[in-house]
Amino acid sequence: MSGQRPIYRTVKNALQHRIETGALRVGDQLPSEEAIAQEFDCSRLTAHRAVRELAAEGFVERRRRAGTTVLPRERGGVLIRIPLIRDEVAAAGKSYRYELIDLKSVAASARVASDLGLAQGDEVLAVRCRHWGDRTVWQYEERWINPAAAPGVQDQSFLRTSPNRWLLTHVPYSDVTHEITAVAATKAQAVRLGLAIGAPLLQTRRVTSLHGTGITTVTLLHPGGTYTLRSGPAQDGTSA
Amino acid sequence: MSGQRPIYRTVKNALQHRIETGALRVGDQLPSEEAIAQEFDCSRLTAHRAVRELAAEGFVERRRRAGTTVLPRERGGVLIRIPLIRDEVAAAGKSYRYELIDLKSVAASARVASDLGLAQGDEVLAVRCRHWGDRTVWQYEERWINPAAAPGVQDQSFLRTSPNRWLLTHVPYSDVTHEITAVAATKAQAVRLGLAIGAPLLQTRRVTSLHGTGITTVTLLHPGGTYTLRSGPAQDGTSA
């Protein structure tokens, strides 16, 4: 069957189907690449690619000599997408607006210095801004930028372009770390977000770096009622 | 120069380095596979694999005839790991304990029916339980299971094994959807979690299904102060 679908994909789907239907159970061993190649009448490399992608997506584990075994589906947890704020607002059918609150050079606090790999008291750029969806605050943002790691940032006013947008397009990075938690709004936060003190907020802390050099650390606060992170069925293991 | 590192990885790293350092800028075109193969003195397939993985990880876009171009790094958002509760508690250095609150067969509410693809009023299994870390509630869980989609679930007492654990190892699934938001604890929730009314909670809603058939839907509530979702630098595009 299949038709124009690549062979490796046919093989991969067939094996995945065996796992999902229980024909292959957790701990069972898959046929060797050689055997798969014979069964599907393809080269070993084609069989290899099919199984390699299943391994990359967490379905199976491969070990030389020991062969390929079906993994318990629990491992590794689940992957969630964090959308860009502009897209998120647009998806909700609201019109997006960015607002700068203030921008200044300050001495790094202990936490900021730790996030960015600087010494406490080193000079960093502090930006506070808001992201609106129609007439409500969608996200309140407090950001610190390591000027040494972001050449040209000193010339930015961030009046019209959000720091996130500018950084993404001008400063290369390699690693991002997120921490997501729920907090109660402090008085200052409540004012910025137009909410009551103690209101539940979804807080995202993000640190961005390039090969060990901290670029920026940011705290994002979203009103709990309206803001939701989602993960679609998008597995998206490998071959886009 | 490398040594035991595979050639395709050397090539991949070299290209990735050019992107991250700005030698190749957004919109620039990568050399053709043929040219890469010549430059690194390898076969075209090896060059292909290197570039294919860069594409799978979102660094570049590939189009026939048009070639391979560097993408703006913003696209697609970020991926976050949701750990298993047992692992999360263990990682915090606490001892994990599971506690069943109750288990009964009920008529599906509108929301549960919608999540599971059933008709309102259809019979579903309702489970409520708690996950402890030492002497504090780490997570309070309300779950509904479609018995038709989980053969054998009727025989389970869930007294010692959590429904999550049993389902993961006994019922195959293909798709999972998550919604994460922050909520204020209701009176009932506050009691279950041992918190004050209005305390911020991180709420995770999860729907698990197999090829369109709803298996289970669950609402997980975590105390806001102690619970944090994290994403490491784990990019994990393809080749594990």
Place this chain on the structure above:
DNA sequence: TAGTGGTCTAGACCACTTT
């Protein structure tokens, strides 16, 4: 030490899309 996965090559044909 034998079996399995990991990688690599040289060459080939095809599919798509720009010129």
Place this chain on the structure above:
DNA sequence: AAGTGGTCTAGACCACTAG
């Protein structure tokens, strides 16, 4: 029409590890 990526093959050698 031509250039680029997408896939495939047959065969090869190496790396790791269970028996």
